Amino acid sequence: MIPVATPWFFxxxxxxxxxxxxxxxxxxxxVHSALALIVTLLSVAGLYLMLYAPFVAGVQIxxxxxxxxxxxxxxxxxxxxxxxxxxxxxxxxxxxxLVAAGTLFALFLSAFLKGxxxxxxRMMRLAEASNTQEIANMLYGxxxxxxxxxxxxxxxxLLLLVAILGxxxxxxxxx
Amino acid sequence: MVPITTLHYLVxxxxxxxxxxxxxxxxxxxxxxxxxxxxxLNAVNLNLVAFSRMWGNLNGQVFAIFIVVDAAAxxxxxxxxxxxxxxxxxxxxxxxxxxxKW
Numbered sequence: 001m002i003p004v005a006t007p008w009f010f011x012x013x014x015x016x017x018x019x020x021x022x023x024x025x026x027x028x029x030x031v032h033s034a035l036a037l038i039v040t041l042l043s044v045a046g047l048y049l050m051l052y053a054p055f056v057a058g059v060q061i062x063x064x065x066x067x068x069x070x071x072x073x074x075x076x077x078x079x080x081x082x083x084x085x086x087x088x089x090x091x092x093x094x095x096x097x098l099v100a101a102g103t104l105f106a107l108f109l110s111a112f113l114k115g116x117x118x119x120x121x122r123m124m125r126l127a128e129a130s131n132t133q134e135i136a137n138m139l140y141g142x143x144x145x146x147x148x149x150x151x152x153x154x155x156x157x158l159l160l161l162v163a164i165l166g167x168x169x170x171x172x173x174x175x
Numbered sequence: 176m177v178p179i180t181t182l183h184y185l186v187x188x189x190x191x192x193x194x195x196x197x198x199x200x201x202x203x204x205x206x207x208x209x210x211x212x213x214x215x216l217n218a219v220n221l222n223l224v225a226f227s228r229m230w231g232n233l234n235g236q237v238f239a240i241f242i243v244v245d246a247a248a249x250x251x252x253x254x255x256x257x258x259x260x261x262x263x264x265x266x267x268x269x270x271x272x273x274x275x276k277w
Binding site: 007021030040041044055059063075076083089097119120138173 | 177178179180181182183184185186187189190191192193194195196198200201203204207210211213220221224225227228229234236237239240241243244245246247248251252254255256257258259261262265266267268269270
């Protein structure tokens with residue numbers, strides 16, 4: 001399917017992502033920040049769809065907006081945010097951080113503008129219908145052979161196991 | 176209207192990345208610092224998927240999935256540390272995380 005009105009959707013989604021990203025780092029109440037982060041994640045998922053990555057968009061919505069954000073909201077409920085909301089929100093060195101981050105952004109932009117010729121104007125069209133299958137072939141292998149990323153996939157499962165153990169042990173009352 | 180190129184996506188990703196960096200550097204609430212890290216990882220993912228489309232190659236999307244796995248692991252461990260810290264000091268302020276100092 002050829003996407004329609006691509007520039008318009010791109011600007012809406014990008015604007016939504018950046019505006020709610022700004023809300024994430026400025027809100028006083030952590031719950032508001034979490035809700036703004038969900039809006040950012042959903043608009044980034046929309047951008048993935050425009051980049052012919054439907055599987056990554058689905059993973060983004062299910063794992064990020066569905067899983068990780070629920071974890072965040074649970075922890076916000078467990079800790080006392082009323083006290084944190086009454087305190088000063090930014091640390092004393094915030095102008096330094098702002099200048100450093102602004103310089104980083106300027107560096108990014110100048111690098112992008114200098115290297116403009118490196119990025120082809122035409123973007124490829126990836127196959128949408130077989131996207132998930134091709135990713136699965138790379139992760140799990142096809143026709144009895146190991147895929148390009150099968151080993152990395154197994155290591156990722158090990159990483160998740162270690163993270164589960166770490167999180168459970170960290171939250172125990174007495175170790 | 177100008178057609179959307181890879182450069183557009185890179186600029187959006189850079190903006191999200193810098194917002195995350197500002198959050199990590201300036202906020203005092205640990206929960207929001209962790210959320211800013213999620214913003215940074217999302218910016219990286221957007222870059223990977225945009226380049227994946229630019230070259231017509233799916234490697235970038237596979238890497239994006241690995242980064243999502245990493246983000247999940249990082250969030251679980253980070254929030255676990257945060258709960259253990261809150262149990263000890265009754266605060267979620269970054270400036271007061273100094274239990275390893277003496």
